[in-house]
Amino acid sequence: MLDQFTYIFVIGTFFAFLDAFNNGANDVANAWATSVSSRSVTYRQAMVLGTVFEIVGAIAVGARTADTIKNGIIPNSAFRGDAGVQMLAFTCALAGASSWVMWCTRHSAHVSSTYSLISAVAGVGVATVGAKQVQWGWNNGKGLGAIFAGLLMAPSIAAAFGATIFMLIKVIVHLRKNPAPWAVWSAPMFFLISGTICTLSVVYKGSPKLGLNKKPAWYIASVTLGTGFGLCLFSALFFVPYLHAKIIKKDYTLKPWMVIYGPLLFSRPAPPDAEVAKVPDYAVVQHQEFEETPEASAHGSVNESNTEVNEKNLVKNEVKQLTYKELVEQAEERMNSRLRKKRGPLGWAMRTLHENPMGDGKIYELANMKIALKRIPAILVAGALYGVNYDIHAAQTGVEGTPDGARMKRVYDNATKYPNETEHTFSFIQIITACTASFAHGANDIGNAVGPWAVIYAAWTTGDAQAAKAPVPIWQIAVVAIVLCLGLALYGYNIMRVMGNKITYHSPSRGCSMEMGAAITVLLFSQYSLPVSTSMCITGATVGVGLCNGTLKAVNFQRVSLLVISWIATIPVAGTLAGVIMGIVLNAPHFAT
Known part of the structure; x- marks a missing residue:
C-alpha cells in the first residue's frame, strides 16, 4: 500500500501540473494575444514560437533554485521541520490556486497564476500558523501589501508607457500625408528601441542562471546598447531595402528569402504592372460574414x-x-x-x-x-x-443584436484604421517583442510554476522539510515547461478570444507599443523587487494605447472592469480556497494503522 507521503505527492503533482497548464493558458497566451489579435502571427505560429522560446528560456537560462515559501509570505518555521506538513501545505496551495485559475480561464476571465499562488500560500499560512505569522504588510516589496499596490500601479504605469510609444509612432509615421516611406526609413529607430527594451528584459527578468542582472552598470549598458544598435544596423542593411522594394516599389515578385540581398534590392527593378503592395490585410472586421454557397456565387452576383x-x-x-x-x-x-x-x-x-x-x-x-x-x-x-x-478573430468580434455586439461596434467605429503598408512594417517588431516576452517568461517565471512541485518532490524523496531555497533539477524544469506550453496550445484560446480586440482595436503598430510598454513596466518593478504580473501590464498597456484614439469609446471598459474585478477577487478567493482545504485536512481525525 502507498503511505500518506506518497498520496500527498501524487495529488500535489497533479495540481502542480494543473497549475502549470493554467499558467500557459493564461500568462503565456496573454503574452501572444496581442500579436495574434494584430494579425502579425496566426494562432498556430504563436503556439510554435511561444513553445520554442518558453522551453529554451526555461532550460537554457531558467532559475535553478526556487523559493520554498513563495515571496516570504509565511515563515519557514511554520512547518516545524515536518516534511508531511510542508508537502501538504504546498499541495493545498496548488489546489486552491489552480482551481480558481482554471475556473477563470474557462470563463475567459484572465487572472495571474503567480498572484493566485501567492494568495493561496497566504491562505495556507493562516490555516497553519495563524494570521499573525503572515506578512500582510510591505515586507520589502514581498508582502501582501506590495501585491495590492501592484494591482493598481502596474497597469496604470504600463498604460502610460504604451501610450507614449504609440504616440511616438503616430507622430513620426501615421500622421504623415504619405506614411509608407516614413514607416520604412524610420524602421531602424524602432528596432533600436525594441532591441534595447527586449535586451533589458532578458538581463533583468530572464537571466537568473547567467547572473547578468548582477553585472556592473557599464557591462549591462554595453550589452544592452550593443544589442540595440546591432539590431538597428542589421535592419538598416537588410530590412529597410527589403521593405523599400516591397512597399515603396510595390514589387509583388519579392520573396522573403531575398532579404539577404540587402542594399542590392535598391537597384532591383519592380515589375511594370506593380500598382499595389503585396502585404497582408491587417483590418479587423466587426462581423464575420457567412460563406457563400456555390449557388449564391453563381446566381447572386448577376442581379439582386x-x-x-x-x-x-x-x-x-x-x-x-x-x-x-x-x-x-x-x-x-x-x-x-x-x-x-x-x-x-x-x-x-x-x-x-x-x-x-x-x-x-x-x-x-x-x-x-x-x-x-x-x-x-x-x-x-x-x-x-x-x-x-x-478562429480567434471570429471569436473576438461581437455578436450582432447583443449588448456585446453593440460595444464592439462602438469600439471599432472609434478606432482609426491605418494603411496596411505601414502596419506591415511594425509586424516584424511585434514578433521580436513577443518572442522576447516568452523567453523571459520561460527563464524567470518557470520558477513560480516549478517551485512548489520541486519542494513537494524533494520532501517526498528525502523525508525532510526543505529549506527556504530548494534546488530544482533540470528535468523538472523541462517537464513543467512542456506542460506549460500544452496549456497554451490546448486551452490558451479561452484567453486569446477575450484579450485583444475585445478590449480595443488592434494593429501591429498598436500591438508592438503595448508589448514594449508592458516590458518597460516589468523592468521598472523588477528594479524595486516589487511583484508584478506581466499579464496585468499588457492589459494596462492595451487600454493606454486604445485611449490614443482620442476617445473613451475606443476602449471596452465593461470588459476591462471585469478583468480588474477578477484580479482583485483572486487574492481572497484563492487564499480562502487553499486555507479551507489546508484547515480541513490538517485538523482531520487521524487513525492509527
Whole structure:
C-alpha cells in the first residue's frame, strides 16, 4: 500500500501540473494575444514560437533554485521541520490556486497564476500558523501589501508607457500625408528601441542562471546598447531595402528569402504592372460574414431583385428577435460548422459529436452508453485539436443584436484604421517583442510554476522539510515547461478570444507599443523587487494605447472592469480556497494503522 507521503505527492503533482497548464493558458497566451489579435502571427505560429522560446528560456537560462515559501509570505518555521506538513501545505496551495485559475480561464476571465499562488500560500499560512505569522504588510516589496499596490500601479504605469510609444509612432509615421516611406526609413529607430527594451528584459527578468542582472552598470549598458544598435544596423542593411522594394516599389515578385540581398534590392527593378503592395490585410472586421454557397456565387452576383432584398431584411429582423443566449449559441455553431467541414481528425471528431448527441435519460441507459462509446474518442481528439483550429478573430468580434455586439461596434467605429503598408512594417517588431516576452517568461517565471512541485518532490524523496531555497533539477524544469506550453496550445484560446480586440482595436503598430510598454513596466518593478504580473501590464498597456484614439469609446471598459474585478477577487478567493482545504485536512481525525 502507498503511505500518506506518497498520496500527498501524487495529488500535489497533479495540481502542480494543473497549475502549470493554467499558467500557459493564461500568462503565456496573454503574452501572444496581442500579436495574434494584430494579425502579425496566426494562432498556430504563436503556439510554435511561444513553445520554442518558453522551453529554451526555461532550460537554457531558467532559475535553478526556487523559493520554498513563495515571496516570504509565511515563515519557514511554520512547518516545524515536518516534511508531511510542508508537502501538504504546498499541495493545498496548488489546489486552491489552480482551481480558481482554471475556473477563470474557462470563463475567459484572465487572472495571474503567480498572484493566485501567492494568495493561496497566504491562505495556507493562516490555516497553519495563524494570521499573525503572515506578512500582510510591505515586507520589502514581498508582502501582501506590495501585491495590492501592484494591482493598481502596474497597469496604470504600463498604460502610460504604451501610450507614449504609440504616440511616438503616430507622430513620426501615421500622421504623415504619405506614411509608407516614413514607416520604412524610420524602421531602424524602432528596432533600436525594441532591441534595447527586449535586451533589458532578458538581463533583468530572464537571466537568473547567467547572473547578468548582477553585472556592473557599464557591462549591462554595453550589452544592452550593443544589442540595440546591432539590431538597428542589421535592419538598416537588410530590412529597410527589403521593405523599400516591397512597399515603396510595390514589387509583388519579392520573396522573403531575398532579404539577404540587402542594399542590392535598391537597384532591383519592380515589375511594370506593380500598382499595389503585396502585404497582408491587417483590418479587423466587426462581423464575420457567412460563406457563400456555390449557388449564391453563381446566381447572386448577376442581379439582386427587390424580393431578395426584402427576404434578407425579413431574415435579419427575425434574427434580432432571438434571445441573447440563442444568438451566442448561433455564433458558436457557425464556428463549429466550419470545423465540421474540415478533413482530418478534427473534422471527424466534430462531425461525430454533432451526429451523436446524448439521448434522453441517464448515462446508464443502454442507448446512451452506446452513444458515449462513440463520443469518448471524438471528445479526446476534439480536446487536443480544437484550440489549434479555433478562429480567434471570429471569436473576438461581437455578436450582432447583443449588448456585446453593440460595444464592439462602438469600439471599432472609434478606432482609426491605418494603411496596411505601414502596419506591415511594425509586424516584424511585434514578433521580436513577443518572442522576447516568452523567453523571459520561460527563464524567470518557470520558477513560480516549478517551485512548489520541486519542494513537494524533494520532501517526498528525502523525508525532510526543505529549506527556504530548494534546488530544482533540470528535468523538472523541462517537464513543467512542456506542460506549460500544452496549456497554451490546448486551452490558451479561452484567453486569446477575450484579450485583444475585445478590449480595443488592434494593429501591429498598436500591438508592438503595448508589448514594449508592458516590458518597460516589468523592468521598472523588477528594479524595486516589487511583484508584478506581466499579464496585468499588457492589459494596462492595451487600454493606454486604445485611449490614443482620442476617445473613451475606443476602449471596452465593461470588459476591462471585469478583468480588474477578477484580479482583485483572486487574492481572497484563492487564499480562502487553499486555507479551507489546508484547515480541513490538517485538523482531520487521524487513525492509527
